[in-house]
Amino acid sequence: MEILSPQNSRVKEWAGLLEKKNRDKQYKYLIEGIHLVKEALLARADIECVCYEVEGGIPSELHEAASAGIDVEWVGVSSAVISKCSDTKTPQPVFAVVRKDHGMVQPLLDKERSLVVVLDGVQDPGNVGTIIRSADAVGADGVIVGAGCADIYGPKVIRATMGSLFHLPVVNGKLGEVLPQAKARGIRLAGTSLQAAANCFAYDFTGPVWLLFGSEGGGLSSEVRELMDDGLIIPMRGKAESLNVAMAASVLLYEAMRQRHFSNINNSRCQL
Template identity: 85%
Template sequence: MEILSAQNPRVKEWAGLLEKKNRDKQGKYLIEGLHLVQEALEAQADVECVCYDTLGGIPAELQAAASAGLDVDWIGVSAAVIAKCSDTKSPQPVFAVVRKDRGRVAPLLDRERSLVVVLDGVQDPGNVGTIIRSADAVGADGVIVGAGCADIYGPKVLRATMGSLFHLPVVHSDLAEVLPQAKQRGIRLAGTSLQAAANCFAYDFTQPVWLLFGSEGSGLSPEVRGLMDDGLLIPMRGRAESLNVAMAASVLLYEAMRQRHFS
């Protein structure tokens, strides 16, 4: 199948997915570039269609997936169509439309010794994507995204995850509802704090713990801070005032992995 006109109704629908309101309305999102498309197909994400530059044909790396009989439309498109559906200045010759995964929080609550990252108003897309990538790297059980965060299906977040979005559960939830449930299950809620009692390297990350991270400017919201059990301090020997939220998340996640798997 080929679609060459950028004015085609289907192309307009795809291009609309570059905006959050249309992603929300359609329950779909766009991923750009060979790496993300490969990751989505390998993870058996709910891919609706893969569009490739008709001049170059289906990229060699995707040939096996194209002939695997998956329920995916493979559509040859023109450079004009690719440009219209891209968020970048020099688009790659392949993109895909994926249906959103309506993940559930319940399995994360039920997980034994669960290690989960909770985002509360983290607004920078690069930070949100990097935190998801770090959570994936250490084998965390999932990421819960609360209100006020950058859209996990936005192009910048997706690029920053480098495909990690497809490797672990990333679910939206009302934190005021889910965090008290976690506490009832004996899960500790820990977050960085300048008035912290515990040095993060002395903290017990082998227990079930959910790590809370707030907005770049003002930290955790008062409601979420009120639910936090343990404030953790990341010690610094140099003169930097602080770490950005993605760096702080990575430090704590790697310390959790060290204690759980390398001690």
């Protein structure tokens, strides 16, 4: 199938997904570029269609997926259609329309010894995407996104995840309801705090723990801060006053991974 006119009704619908209100209404979103489309296909995401620039054909990296019998509509489109459905200055030759995942918080509550990231008002898309990517990298069980955060289906967030959005559960949740449920199940709620007494490298991450991260400017909301069990300090030997929220999240996540999976490694010098 080919669609060459940017005035086509389907194209207008796709382009509308660049706005959050339309993503919420249609329960769909766009992903752009060969890497993200390939990751979505490999993860068996609920893809409605893959659109490729008709002059160049289906990118070679996607040939295997295109011939694998996956139930996805492949649509050849013009460069004008590609441009209309992209929010970048130099659009890539392929994009896909994906239906949102009906992710649920309950499996994360039920998971034994869970390691979950909880975002509370993290507004910068790059930070949200990077945190999701770090959570994926360490094998965290999921990410819960509360009110006031950047839309996880926005183009900038999706690009920053580099495909990690398709590798672990990333769900929206009402933190005022979810966090008390977690506490009732014995899950510790820990977050960074300048007033904290606990050094993050001395904290026990081996049990069930959810890591709370707040907005770049104000930190955690008062509602979430009151629910937090443990405040942690990330020690710094230099003169920097603080770390970017995505960097802070990465530090804690990697310390959790070290304790859970690498604590018995011999610390003596490696022989290369």
